[in-house]
Amino acid sequence: SAAEKGGHDYFMLKEIAEQPRAVADTLLGRVGADGRLTLDEMRLSDQQLRDVEKIIIVACGTAYHAGMIAKYAIEHWAQIPCEVELASEFRYRDPILTRTTLVIAISQSGETMDTLMAVRHAREQRANVLGICNVNGSTIPRECDGVLYTHAGPEIAVASTKAFLTQLVAVYLIALYLAQVRGTKWGDEVFAMIQLLATMPEKVEAVLGTVEPVRELARSLANERCVLFLGRHVGFPVALEGALKLKELAYMHAEGFAAGELKHGPIALIEQDLPVVVVVPPRARPILHDKIVSNIQEIRARGARTIVIAEEGDETVAPYADTLIRVPAVPTLLQPLVATVPLQVFACELATARGHDVDQPRNLAKSVTVE
Numbered sequence: 001s002a003a004e005k006g007g008h009d010y011f012m013l014k015e016i017a018e019q020p021r022a023v024a025d026t027l028l029g030r031v032g033a034d035g036r037l038t039l040d041e042m043r044l045s046d047q048q049l050r051d052v053e054k055i056i057i058v059a060c061g062t063a064y065h066a067g068m069i070a071k072y073a074i075e076h077w078a079q080i081p082c083e084v085e086l087a088s089e090f091r092y093r094d095p096i097l098t099r100t101t102l103v104i105a106i107s108q109s110g111e112t113m114d115t116l117m118a119v120r121h122a123r124e125q126r127a128n129v130l131g132i133c134n135v136n137g138s139t140i141p142r143e144c145d146g147v148l149y150t151h152a153g154p155e156i157a158v159a160s161t162k163a164f165l166t167q168l169v170a171v172y173l174i175a176l177y178l179a180q181v182r183g184t185k186w187g188d189e190v191f192a193m194i195q196l197l198a199t200m201p202e203k204v205e206a207v208l209g210t211v212e213p214v215r216e217l218a219r220s221l222a223n224e225r226c227v228l229f230l231g232r233h234v235g236f237p238v239a240l241e242g243a244l245k246l247k248e249l250a251y252m253h254a255e256g257f258a259a260g261e262l263k264h265g266p267i268a269l270i271e272q273d274l275p276v277v278v279v280v281p282p283r284a285r286p287i288l289h290d291k292i293v294s295n296i297q298e299i300r301a302r303g304a305r306t307i308v309i310a311e312e313g314d315e316t317v318a319p320y321a322d323t324l325i326r327v328p329a330v331p332t333l334l335q336p337l338v339a340t341v342p343l344q345v346f347a348c349e350l351a352t353a354r355g356h357d358v359d360q361p362r363n364l365a366k367s368v369t370v371e
Protein backbone atom coordinates (compact mmCIF):
# COMPACT_ATOMS: atom_id res chain seq x y z
CA SER A 1 0.00 0.00 0.00
CA ALA A 2 0.97 3.66 -0.33
CA ALA A 3 1.29 3.91 3.46
CA GLU A 4 3.84 1.08 3.57
CA LYS A 5 5.79 2.95 0.93
CA GLY A 6 5.76 6.10 3.03
CA GLY A 7 3.86 8.02 0.37
CA HIS A 8 6.26 6.96 -2.39
CA ASP A 9 5.15 5.09 -5.52
CA TYR A 10 7.77 2.42 -4.97
CA PHE A 11 9.69 0.91 -2.08
CA MET A 12 12.83 1.71 -4.00
CA LEU A 13 12.06 5.44 -3.90
CA LYS A 14 11.34 5.21 -0.20
CA GLU A 15 14.58 3.34 0.40
CA ILE A 16 16.61 5.84 -1.64
CA ALA A 17 15.10 8.62 0.48
CA GLU A 18 15.91 6.74 3.70
CA GLN A 19 19.63 6.66 2.98
CA PRO A 20 20.74 9.57 5.19
CA ARG A 21 19.03 7.89 8.11
CA ALA A 22 20.42 4.44 7.23
CA VAL A 23 23.96 5.86 7.10
CA ALA A 24 23.47 7.66 10.43
CA ASP A 25 22.03 4.54 12.07
CA THR A 26 24.96 2.44 10.91
CA LEU A 27 27.38 4.92 12.51
CA LEU A 28 25.35 5.20 15.70
CA GLY A 29 27.12 4.05 18.85
CA ARG A 30 30.28 3.15 16.99
CA VAL A 31 32.20 6.40 17.48
CA GLY A 32 33.17 7.06 21.11
CA ALA A 33 33.23 10.44 22.86
CA ASP A 34 37.03 10.47 22.37
CA GLY A 35 36.53 10.25 18.59
CA ARG A 36 37.80 6.68 18.42
CA LEU A 37 35.88 3.73 17.04
CA THR A 38 34.44 1.02 19.27
CA LEU A 39 33.41 -2.11 17.40
CA ASP A 40 33.51 -4.60 20.32
CA GLU A 41 30.18 -6.08 19.16
CA MET A 42 32.08 -7.51 16.19
CA ARG A 43 33.19 -10.47 18.36
CA LEU A 44 36.73 -10.51 16.90
CA SER A 45 39.36 -9.46 19.43
CA ASP A 46 41.79 -6.61 18.75
CA GLN A 47 44.57 -9.19 18.98
CA GLN A 48 42.93 -11.27 16.24
CA LEU A 49 42.69 -8.13 14.13
CA ARG A 50 46.35 -7.24 14.76
CA ASP A 51 47.35 -10.71 13.59
CA VAL A 52 45.59 -10.42 10.23
CA GLU A 53 48.04 -10.71 7.33
CA LYS A 54 45.63 -10.86 4.43
CA ILE A 55 42.01 -9.99 3.82
CA ILE A 56 39.74 -11.57 1.22
CA ILE A 57 36.30 -10.09 0.65
CA VAL A 58 33.55 -12.23 -0.84
CA ALA A 59 30.11 -11.08 -1.96
CA CYS A 60 27.62 -11.07 -4.84
CA GLY A 61 25.85 -8.39 -6.84
CA THR A 62 25.72 -4.95 -5.29
CA ALA A 63 27.44 -6.20 -2.13
CA TYR A 64 30.40 -7.18 -4.33
CA HIS A 65 30.70 -3.56 -5.42
CA ALA A 66 30.84 -2.54 -1.75
CA GLY A 67 33.62 -5.12 -1.43
CA MET A 68 35.57 -3.59 -4.30
CA ILE A 69 35.42 -0.22 -2.56
CA ALA A 70 36.46 -1.86 0.71
CA LYS A 71 39.69 -3.02 -0.92
CA TYR A 72 40.79 0.56 -1.59
CA ALA A 73 39.88 1.64 1.95
CA ILE A 74 41.52 -1.33 3.68
CA GLU A 75 44.75 -1.21 1.71
CA HIS A 76 45.06 2.54 2.22
CA TRP A 77 44.07 2.98 5.87
CA ALA A 78 44.79 -0.43 7.37
CA GLN A 79 47.69 -1.29 5.03
CA ILE A 80 46.72 -4.94 4.83
CA PRO A 81 46.81 -6.75 1.47
CA CYS A 82 43.23 -7.21 0.35
CA GLU A 83 41.57 -9.16 -2.43
CA VAL A 84 37.95 -9.07 -3.39
CA GLU A 85 36.20 -11.84 -5.21
CA LEU A 86 32.76 -12.89 -6.33
CA ALA A 87 31.60 -15.46 -3.78
CA SER A 88 30.60 -17.85 -6.56
CA GLU A 89 34.15 -17.81 -7.98
CA PHE A 90 36.04 -17.90 -4.68
CA ARG A 91 34.39 -21.16 -3.69
CA TYR A 92 35.48 -23.00 -6.80
CA ARG A 93 39.14 -22.22 -6.94
CA ASP A 94 41.65 -23.15 -4.26
CA PRO A 95 42.13 -19.93 -2.34
CA ILE A 96 45.15 -19.89 -0.05
CA LEU A 97 43.77 -19.26 3.42
CA THR A 98 45.45 -19.48 6.82
CA ARG A 99 44.58 -18.61 10.40
CA THR A 100 45.87 -15.09 9.75
CA THR A 101 43.56 -14.59 6.78
CA LEU A 102 40.45 -12.58 7.50
CA VAL A 103 37.61 -13.29 5.10
CA ILE A 104 34.90 -10.63 5.04
CA ALA A 105 31.54 -11.73 3.64
CA ILE A 106 29.20 -8.91 2.67
CA SER A 107 25.51 -9.73 2.29
CA GLN A 108 22.42 -7.62 2.83
CA SER A 109 20.12 -10.59 3.39
CA GLY A 110 22.62 -12.90 5.05
CA GLU A 111 21.02 -15.68 3.01
CA THR A 112 22.74 -15.60 -0.38
CA MET A 113 23.77 -19.18 -1.04
CA ASP A 114 26.92 -18.37 -3.02
CA THR A 115 28.17 -16.15 -0.19
CA LEU A 116 27.19 -18.68 2.47
CA MET A 117 29.12 -21.43 0.67
CA ALA A 118 32.15 -19.12 0.50
CA VAL A 119 31.88 -18.53 4.26
CA ARG A 120 31.76 -22.27 4.94
CA HIS A 121 34.67 -22.91 2.62
CA ALA A 122 36.76 -20.21 4.35
CA ARG A 123 35.99 -21.54 7.82
CA GLU A 124 36.92 -25.07 6.79
CA GLN A 125 40.35 -23.67 5.90
CA ARG A 126 40.53 -22.09 9.38
CA ALA A 127 40.34 -18.50 8.24
CA ASN A 128 38.49 -16.06 10.49
CA VAL A 129 35.30 -14.90 8.85
CA LEU A 130 33.62 -11.57 9.51
CA GLY A 131 30.13 -10.95 8.15
CA ILE A 132 28.70 -7.58 7.16
CA CYS A 133 24.95 -8.16 7.12
CA ASN A 134 21.72 -6.24 7.37
CA VAL A 135 19.35 -8.92 8.60
CA ASN A 136 19.78 -9.78 12.26
CA GLY A 137 20.22 -13.44 13.01
CA SER A 138 20.25 -14.52 9.35
CA THR A 139 22.30 -17.54 8.29
CA ILE A 140 25.58 -15.87 7.27
CA PRO A 141 26.13 -13.93 10.52
CA ARG A 142 25.23 -17.07 12.49
CA GLU A 143 27.96 -19.00 10.71
CA CYS A 144 30.63 -16.28 10.88
CA ASP A 145 33.22 -15.80 13.64
CA GLY A 146 32.28 -12.15 13.91
CA VAL A 147 29.66 -9.81 12.49
CA LEU A 148 29.21 -6.10 11.95
CA TYR A 149 25.58 -5.32 11.26
CA THR A 150 24.48 -2.58 8.92
CA HIS A 151 21.42 -0.73 10.17
CA ALA A 152 19.63 0.07 6.94
CA GLY A 153 16.33 -1.32 8.23
CA PRO A 154 14.29 -3.70 6.04
CA GLU A 155 15.08 -3.37 2.34
CA ILE A 156 12.10 -4.49 0.27
CA ALA A 157 12.93 -3.39 -3.28
CA VAL A 158 14.91 -6.05 -5.13
CA ALA A 159 17.61 -3.62 -6.28
CA SER A 160 19.78 -2.69 -3.32
CA THR A 161 20.15 1.02 -2.44
CA LYS A 162 20.22 1.91 1.24
CA ALA A 163 21.79 -1.43 2.15
CA PHE A 164 24.64 -0.63 -0.25
CA LEU A 165 25.32 2.74 1.36
CA THR A 166 25.37 1.15 4.80
CA GLN A 167 27.70 -1.59 3.54
CA LEU A 168 30.06 1.19 2.50
CA VAL A 169 29.82 2.71 5.98
CA ALA A 170 30.54 -0.72 7.50
CA VAL A 171 33.63 -1.29 5.35
CA TYR A 172 34.94 2.19 6.13
CA LEU A 173 34.41 1.47 9.84
CA ILE A 174 36.28 -1.82 9.56
CA ALA A 175 39.16 -0.31 7.56
CA LEU A 176 39.49 2.59 10.01
CA TYR A 177 39.16 0.30 13.02
CA LEU A 178 41.89 -2.00 11.70
CA ALA A 179 44.09 1.09 11.23
CA GLN A 180 43.26 2.22 14.77
CA VAL A 181 44.09 -1.09 16.49
CA ARG A 182 47.17 -1.69 14.36
CA GLY A 183 48.44 1.90 14.67
CA THR A 184 49.24 2.57 11.02
CA LYS A 185 51.13 5.65 9.89
CA TRP A 186 47.83 7.33 8.95
CA GLY A 187 46.81 7.99 12.60
CA ASP A 188 45.77 11.62 12.05
CA GLU A 189 44.02 10.89 8.78
CA VAL A 190 42.16 7.98 10.35
CA PHE A 191 41.02 10.19 13.21
CA ALA A 192 39.89 12.89 10.76
CA MET A 193 38.03 10.35 8.62
CA ILE A 194 36.10 9.04 11.63
CA GLN A 195 34.92 12.61 12.30
CA LEU A 196 34.08 13.13 8.63
CA LEU A 197 31.98 9.98 8.49
CA ALA A 198 29.62 11.62 10.97
CA THR A 199 28.92 14.35 8.39
CA MET A 200 28.03 11.88 5.63
CA PRO A 201 24.28 11.64 6.39
CA GLU A 202 23.87 15.36 5.68
CA LYS A 203 25.97 15.06 2.52
CA VAL A 204 23.76 12.22 1.25
CA GLU A 205 20.73 14.33 2.16
CA ALA A 206 22.20 17.21 0.13
CA VAL A 207 22.55 14.95 -2.91
CA LEU A 208 18.93 13.85 -2.59
CA GLY A 209 17.92 17.49 -2.61
CA THR A 210 19.52 18.06 -6.01
CA VAL A 211 18.48 15.02 -8.07
CA GLU A 212 15.54 16.53 -9.96
CA PRO A 213 17.72 17.26 -13.05
CA VAL A 214 18.91 13.63 -12.89
CA ARG A 215 15.27 12.52 -13.15
CA GLU A 216 14.72 14.75 -16.16
CA LEU A 217 17.84 13.41 -17.78
CA ALA A 218 16.71 9.82 -17.15
CA ARG A 219 13.35 10.46 -18.78
CA SER A 220 15.06 12.01 -21.80
CA LEU A 221 17.13 8.83 -22.24
CA ALA A 222 14.24 6.38 -21.89
CA ASN A 223 14.53 5.26 -25.51
CA GLU A 224 18.27 4.70 -25.56
CA ARG A 225 19.57 1.18 -26.04
CA CYS A 226 22.82 1.40 -24.15
CA VAL A 227 24.55 3.48 -21.50
CA LEU A 228 28.22 3.23 -20.52
CA PHE A 229 29.69 4.14 -17.14
CA LEU A 230 33.31 5.07 -16.50
CA GLY A 231 35.18 5.50 -13.25
CA ARG A 232 38.65 5.24 -11.82
CA HIS A 233 39.81 4.13 -8.36
CA VAL A 234 36.69 3.85 -6.14
CA GLY A 235 34.76 5.51 -8.97
CA PHE A 236 35.20 2.26 -10.92
CA PRO A 237 32.99 0.17 -8.61
CA VAL A 238 30.57 3.11 -8.54
CA ALA A 239 30.43 2.89 -12.35
CA LEU A 240 29.81 -0.86 -12.13
CA GLU A 241 27.03 -0.26 -9.62
CA GLY A 242 25.43 2.40 -11.84
CA ALA A 243 25.47 -0.03 -14.75
CA LEU A 244 24.12 -2.91 -12.65
CA LYS A 245 21.19 -0.79 -11.47
CA LEU A 246 20.33 0.09 -15.05
CA LYS A 247 20.45 -3.55 -16.16
CA GLU A 248 18.40 -4.71 -13.20
CA LEU A 249 15.69 -2.08 -13.45
CA ALA A 250 15.57 -0.72 -16.99
CA TYR A 251 16.66 -3.95 -18.77
CA MET A 252 19.09 -1.89 -20.79
CA HIS A 253 22.51 -2.82 -21.94
CA ALA A 254 24.77 -1.02 -19.52
CA GLU A 255 28.47 -1.55 -18.83
CA GLY A 256 30.82 -0.10 -16.29
CA PHE A 257 34.48 0.29 -17.19
CA ALA A 258 37.65 1.38 -15.46
CA ALA A 259 38.38 4.68 -17.17
CA GLY A 260 42.02 3.70 -17.64
CA GLU A 261 40.88 0.75 -19.74
CA LEU A 262 39.08 3.00 -22.19
CA LYS A 263 41.91 2.96 -24.69
CA HIS A 264 42.25 -0.82 -24.37
CA GLY A 265 38.82 -1.55 -25.81
CA PRO A 266 35.73 0.32 -24.65
CA ILE A 267 36.58 3.41 -26.70
CA ALA A 268 35.67 1.36 -29.77
CA LEU A 269 32.08 1.35 -28.51
CA ILE A 270 31.79 5.13 -28.51
CA GLU A 271 29.50 6.41 -31.23
CA GLN A 272 27.54 9.57 -31.92
CA ASP A 273 25.21 10.48 -29.03
CA LEU A 274 25.97 7.39 -26.93
CA PRO A 275 25.26 8.37 -23.31
CA VAL A 276 28.35 7.88 -21.15
CA VAL A 277 28.27 8.54 -17.43
CA VAL A 278 31.64 9.50 -15.96
CA VAL A 279 32.40 9.58 -12.24
CA VAL A 280 35.05 12.23 -11.63
CA PRO A 281 37.30 11.88 -8.55
CA PRO A 282 37.84 14.89 -6.28
CA ARG A 283 40.34 17.52 -7.41
CA ALA A 284 42.29 16.80 -4.23
CA ARG A 285 43.65 13.77 -6.09
CA PRO A 286 44.93 15.42 -9.30
CA ILE A 287 46.62 12.21 -10.37
CA LEU A 288 43.19 10.59 -10.68
CA HIS A 289 41.17 13.65 -11.50
CA ASP A 290 43.18 14.95 -14.46
CA LYS A 291 43.28 11.57 -16.17
CA ILE A 292 39.50 11.33 -16.05
CA VAL A 293 39.15 14.82 -17.48
CA SER A 294 41.20 13.72 -20.50
CA ASN A 295 39.03 10.60 -20.80
CA ILE A 296 35.94 12.81 -20.94
CA GLN A 297 37.54 14.90 -23.69
CA GLU A 298 38.46 11.74 -25.63
CA ILE A 299 34.97 10.29 -25.61
CA ARG A 300 33.33 13.60 -26.32
CA ALA A 301 35.59 14.15 -29.32
CA ARG A 302 34.15 10.85 -30.63
CA GLY A 303 30.57 12.03 -30.26
CA ALA A 304 29.58 10.64 -26.85
CA ARG A 305 26.95 12.44 -24.86
CA THR A 306 28.78 13.03 -21.59
CA ILE A 307 26.99 12.86 -18.25
CA VAL A 308 29.53 13.92 -15.68
CA ILE A 309 29.32 13.43 -11.92
CA ALA A 310 31.77 15.81 -10.26
CA GLU A 311 32.22 17.52 -6.94
CA GLU A 312 30.89 20.99 -6.26
CA GLY A 313 33.30 23.67 -7.34
CA ASP A 314 35.06 21.52 -9.95
CA GLU A 315 34.94 23.82 -12.98
CA THR A 316 37.52 21.94 -15.04
CA VAL A 317 34.92 19.44 -16.27
CA ALA A 318 32.18 21.93 -17.18
CA PRO A 319 33.33 22.55 -20.78
CA TYR A 320 33.18 18.83 -21.61
CA ALA A 321 29.98 17.88 -19.82
CA ASP A 322 26.71 17.73 -21.74
CA THR A 323 25.08 17.18 -18.35
CA LEU A 324 26.85 17.99 -15.11
CA ILE A 325 25.69 16.34 -11.90
CA ARG A 326 27.12 17.86 -8.74
CA VAL A 327 27.91 15.99 -5.54
CA PRO A 328 29.34 17.42 -2.30
CA ALA A 329 33.12 17.56 -2.04
CA VAL A 330 34.36 14.71 0.16
CA PRO A 331 37.64 12.73 0.32
CA THR A 332 38.15 10.32 -2.58
CA LEU A 333 37.62 7.14 -0.56
CA LEU A 334 34.29 8.40 0.75
CA GLN A 335 33.03 9.68 -2.60
CA PRO A 336 31.04 6.51 -3.42
CA LEU A 337 28.63 7.43 -0.60
CA VAL A 338 27.56 10.53 -2.51
CA ALA A 339 28.34 9.56 -6.14
CA THR A 340 26.19 6.40 -6.12
CA VAL A 341 23.00 8.20 -5.15
CA PRO A 342 22.37 10.03 -8.46
CA LEU A 343 22.98 6.74 -10.29
CA GLN A 344 20.30 4.99 -8.22
CA VAL A 345 17.85 7.79 -8.98
CA PHE A 346 18.85 7.70 -12.65
CA ALA A 347 18.18 3.97 -13.03
CA CYS A 348 14.96 4.11 -11.04
CA GLU A 349 13.54 7.00 -13.05
CA LEU A 350 14.65 5.61 -16.39
CA ALA A 351 13.06 2.24 -15.62
CA THR A 352 9.83 3.91 -14.53
CA ALA A 353 9.80 5.97 -17.73
CA ARG A 354 10.06 2.69 -19.66
CA GLY A 355 7.04 1.41 -17.75
CA HIS A 356 8.74 -1.10 -15.46
CA ASP A 357 7.96 -1.97 -11.86
CA VAL A 358 11.22 -1.06 -10.13
CA ASP A 359 10.40 -2.99 -6.97
CA GLN A 360 9.96 -6.31 -8.76
CA PRO A 361 12.28 -6.44 -11.78
CA ARG A 362 11.78 -9.41 -14.05
CA ASN A 363 13.77 -12.60 -13.39
CA LEU A 364 15.45 -11.26 -10.24
CA ALA A 365 15.05 -12.22 -6.60
CA LYS A 366 15.83 -10.12 -3.55
CA SER A 367 17.90 -12.91 -2.16
CA VAL A 368 19.16 -15.86 -4.16
CA THR A 369 19.15 -18.89 -1.89
CA VAL A 370 20.28 -21.41 -4.50
CA GLU A 371 23.74 -21.75 -5.99
Ligand code: G6P
Pocket residue numbers: 060061062063106107108109110111112115158159160364365366367368
Ligand atom coordinates in the same frame (compact mmCIF):
# COMPACT_ATOMS: atom_id res chain seq x y z
C1 G6P B 1 20.51 -10.60 -5.53
C2 G6P B 1 19.87 -9.24 -5.47
C3 G6P B 1 20.95 -8.14 -5.50
C4 G6P B 1 21.94 -8.37 -4.37
C5 G6P B 1 22.54 -9.78 -4.43
C6 G6P B 1 23.35 -10.10 -3.18
O1 G6P B 1 21.10 -10.79 -6.78
O2 G6P B 1 18.98 -9.06 -6.57
O3 G6P B 1 20.35 -6.86 -5.33
O4 G6P B 1 22.97 -7.41 -4.45
O5 G6P B 1 21.52 -10.75 -4.51
O6 G6P B 1 22.45 -10.14 -2.09
P1 G6P B 1 22.91 -10.09 -0.61
O7 G6P B 1 21.65 -10.25 0.21
O8 G6P B 1 23.87 -11.22 -0.39
O9 G6P B 1 23.57 -8.77 -0.37
